[in-house]
Amino acid sequence: MKHLLTVLKYALLLSVSGALMWYAVRGQDLSRIGHYIRTANYFWLSLS
Secondary structure, X not given: OHHHHHHHHHHHXXXXXXXXXXXXXXXXXXXXXXXXXXXXXXXXXXXX
16 A cells, blocks of 8 residues: 555656646747757756
């Protein structure tokens, strides 16, 4: 039973995270977002 609750907790967490990500990027140009991610300077991202 404890294992089932752990699985359900993580499933709920992933569902909420996915819904919030969808809400954040809805209406945006995903190819443009992908371009910015690919060309990002990871040095500055690691510092932040």
